Amino acid sequence: MAGTYMKESTTTTIEDLYANDPTVVLNGTPDKANGIRPEPFSRYGQPLPKEWIPLYKKPMRTPTRRLRVVCIGASIAAMNLAHKVYHEHHLDSSGSDIVDLCFYEANEEIGGTWLVNTYPGVACDVPAHIYTFPFEPNPDWSTFYATGGEILEYFVKTVQKYDLDRDVKLGHRVQGAVFDETTGRWNLEVESTAGIVKDSCDILVSARGFLSKWRWPSIPGLHDFKGHLCHSAIWDKAFEWTGKRIGVIGNGSSAIQILPQVIEKAEHVTNFIRSPTYITPGLGSSIIGGQTQYTYTEDEKRKFREDPGELKKYRKRIQAGSNKAFDMFVKHSQAQEDGREQTSKMMLNKLGGDEDLARKLTPAYEVGCRRATPGPGYLEAFTRENVSLVTDGIEKIEAVGVRTVDGKLYELDAIVCATGFDVSHRPPYKQIGRAGINLSEKWKDEPTSYLSLAVDGMPNFFMFSGPNAPVGHGSLMAGLGWSADYICQWAIKMAEEDILWVEPKGEVVEEFNAYADEIMQGVRALMCHVLEHPLTLFQVDGKVTAVWAGSAIGFHDMIERIRPEDFEIRYRSKNRFRFMGNGRTKMEYDPKADLAFYLHK
Numbered sequence: 001m002a003g004t005y006m007k008e009s010t011t012t013t014i015e016d017l018y019a020n021d022p023t024v025v026l027n028g029t030p031d032k033a034n035g036i037r038p039e040p041f042s043r044y045g046q047p048l049p050k051e052w053i054p055l056y057k058k059p060m061r062t063p064t065r066r067l068r069v070v071c072i073g074a075s076i077a078a079m080n081l082a083h084k085v086y087h088e089h090h091l092d093s094s095g096s097d098i099v100d101l102c103f104y105e106a107n108e109e110i111g112g113t114w115l116v117n118t119y120p121g122v123a124c125d126v127p128a129h130i131y132t133f134p135f136e137p138n139p140d141w142s143t144f145y146a147t148g149g150e151i152l153e154y155f156v157k158t159v160q161k162y163d164l165d166r167d168v169k170l171g172h173r174v175q176g177a178v179f180d181e182t183t184g185r186w187n188l189e190v191e192s193t194a195g196i197v198k199d200s201c202d203i204l205v206s207a208r209g210f211l212s213k214w215r216w217p218s219i220p221g222l223h224d225f226k227g228h229l230c231h232s233a234i235w236d237k238a239f240e241w242t243g244k245r246i247g248v249i250g251n252g253s254s255a256i257q258i259l260p261q262v263i264e265k266a267e268h269v270t271n272f273i274r275s276p277t278y279i280t281p282g283l284g285s286s287i288i289g290g291q292t293q294y295t296y297t298e299d300e301k302r303k304f305r306e307d308p309g310e311l312k313k314y315r316k317r318i319q320a321g322s323n324k325a326f327d328m329f330v331k332h333s334q335a336q337e338d339g340r341e342q343t344s345k346m347m348l349n350k351l352g353g354d355e356d357l358a359r360k361l362t363p364a365y366e367v368g369c370r371r372a373t374p375g376p377g378y379l380e381a382f383t384r385e386n387v388s389l390v391t392d393g394i395e396k397i398e399a400v401g402v403r404t405v406d407g408k409l410y411e412l413d414a415i416v417c418a419t420g421f422d423v424s425h426r427p428p429y430k431q432i433g434r435a436g437i438n439l440s441e442k443w444k445d446e447p448t449s450y451l452s453l454a455v456d457g458m459p460n461f462f463m464f465s466g467p468n469a470p471v472g473h474g475s476l477m478a479g480l481g482w483s484a485d486y487i488c489q490w491a492i493k494m495a496e497e498d499i500l501w502v503e504p505k506g507e508v509v510e511e512f513n514a515y516a517d518e519i520m521q522g523v524r525a526l527m528c529h530v531l532e533h534p535l536t537l538f539q540v541d542g543k544v545t546a547v548w549a550g551s552a553i554g555f556h557d558m559i560e561r562i563r564p565e566d567f568e569i570r571y572r573s574k575n576r577f578r579f580m581g582n583g584r585t586k587m588e589y590d591p592k593a594d595l596a597f598y599l600h601k
């Protein structure tokens, strides 16, 4: 008897199953979330409950709409997201078709940091093999630490290989974003050569880079200088420094890469610094025997090409070492004390034993408070006749050079401001979230975030490398991939569960920040108080908002899965269970599906 109910047909298709199911609407997506009040408005002799809605005639988790996701920027973070959407989670039309992606990129070309920063010596100071898209190991890196040019080349090649830029609109700068609570959408203003374009999206992602807005130093008279004035991030390729007197302001990662490049041909180079910084051995340099650089042989590259397992093993070794190096950031740890002692000794050694220079260049705080900066050739430069170090503060800049507070004038032909970026996180455009909250205003004094990825008051908004992201933990690459995964998880949940908007709860953000600060006390925060001004990655006598409080692996653990309990969630329907559809799963309509998948033994 039962057999008559259990006919197995080999010719049944999903379409047949849908067509024969009266609880499925084949054409169109019924989207009247709350339905029309039926007459009579009762069931079982009782009025229908206020939560009543009509049946959503689709299998469970069938989205009621495609989510339009707009990403600001199309550089490394953004292309990680593109890869996740197109090739890993298949959320585009080639797969579940729940996401319609668009990237607005202000520049006319892709490449972000590596397109823009072309100063002499620009390079990655983490090993190339871990500054690599997680999905595209590169057996062909020329050197252990790659140049900016080679990174850009790799980036463009990878983007083309995976067609990641198919939805990128170049020369489009997002100029405004306002959230509409009723529609759950961001209304955008985007500037292009065609004028201002209006757009809107369900999810707004910021991948605009925490180091993409370069900054002139606030020094009186800067623009009175009559010689060549430039910033490291807008290097003039035509600038010829041979035989010139050059002033380099700053000793951050950019300055220490530029200085060794210009000393050979310049008549004289003066480096104006206002605080010392540790010049550390390069991350992972023990793998290349403590050298400052290593060029891979053709044989090694061939081996990596032919044996991906070998390349993976090598990459894992570097990555594990980088994660282990976090020990050095733990306050009062042996690793930190050793790091400080060894780095100070190494610096003195590179300075030719010059105690006076070493005193001026070596910080009083522990290694790891400021971003560790390996600078091959930087310290050695000060042992040359044509290089000098000035630690007296700059009073002003005059037509012919730099005047320091002791009244001395340094006459110069060119001034290179390697003075960094606006790291305030405040968007340089209007971003208005729920209830009129302006993100720039909100972050006026201190940028706070939910795990660096979201902000209370900004629904349906996610960020790469927001406040307290792991940006001082070795290569940023892996973290960007994890963040992209995190964003995809929300996109899937929002689409499948018919969600209008999500936003981290204010009290959760406060709790997170208070606790992260507690972790930070044991890591690097207190040391950072000794810095004399707030212009580097850290604040003086304030919370550390620039970096993630724990390790990179800890960041992975925290964001591997979304925690919806930390979020305010609004649904498109008055009944959140509308996503249950007709109560059956899509799988049940697949004639080939294993309908006993849960029997394991």
Ligand SMILES: Cc1cc2nc3c(=O)[nH]c(=O)nc-3n(C[C@H](O)[C@H](O)[C@H](O)COP(=O)(O)OP(=O)(O)OC[C@H]3O[C@@H](n4cnc5c(N)ncnc54)[C@H](O)[C@@H]3O)c2cc1C
Pocket: 072, 073, 074, 075, 076, 077, 078, 104, 105, 106, 107, 111, 112, 113, 114, 117, 122, 123, 124, 125, 126, 131, 172, 173, 174, 175, 207, 208, 209, 210, 211, 212, 254, 429, 464, 465, 474, 475, 476, 477
């Ligand atoms: C000189 C330099 C060296 C670095 N070296 C390392 C390193 O060794 N290791 C490491 O891990 N990290 C390094 N970094 C950090 C580096 O920025 C990141 O690794 C990486 O580039 C971040 O990628 P991103 O996509 O987040 O940002 P970016 O590469 O900065 O890209 C952001 C993009 O957003 C676009 N954009 C900005 N605003 C808008 C807007 N309003 N509308 C549209 N588009 C917009 C920009 O044009 C840009 O293309 C370095 C940074 C600099 C500046």
Ligand SMILES: NC(=O)c1ccc[n+]([C@@H]2O[C@H](COP(=O)([O-])OP(=O)(O)OC[C@H]3O[C@@H](n4cnc5c(N)ncnc54)[C@H](OP(=O)(O)O)[C@@H]3O)[C@@H](O)[C@H]2O)c1
Pocket: 123, 124, 125, 126, 211, 217, 218, 219, 232, 249, 250, 251, 252, 253, 254, 255, 257, 273, 274, 275, 371, 394, 418, 419, 420, 421, 533, 535, 536, 537
């Ligand atoms: N991986 C790499 O190889 C690499 C290379 C370049 C950049 N980067 C990344 O880019 C970030 C920025 O690096 P960056 O070197 O461009 O900038 P930075 O680290 O912010 O350094 C800026 C330098 O300019 C000095 N400065 C700023 N304003 C000044 C003023 N008004 N007067 C005098 N000096 C002033 C700062 O002095 P104080 O220190 O006293 O503030 C500092 O030495 C880094 O943190 C890093 O993440 C990485």
